[in-house]
Amino acid sequence: MQVTKLISSCDNKDCPTIYATDRGTFLVQGETPTDHGLRIPAHETLVEIPMDLIKKAIADGLV
Numbered sequence: 001m002q003v004t005k006l007i008s009s010c011d012n013k014d015c016p017t018i019y020a021t022d023r024g025t026f027l028v029q030g031e032t033p034t035d036h037g038l039r040i041p042a043h044e045t046l047v048e049i050p051m052d053l054i055k056k057a058i059a060d061g062l063v
Helices: 051-058
Strands: 002-010 017-021 027-028
Touching: 002 051, 017 051
Parallel strands: none
Antiparallel strands: 002 017, 017 027
């Protein structure tokens, strides 16, 4: 899989980030919340990222 960094909330590698793949999908790096009360299948996960990151990606024409 080829991964391209689209946008991040900081310059470090440990911040919420959105990546594009050559599969036509996105990878999202963020915090793993535990207080959501949802039932998530074992093969899936949730990630929490700042709304400002999504807004910036849209404003920059990245998504």
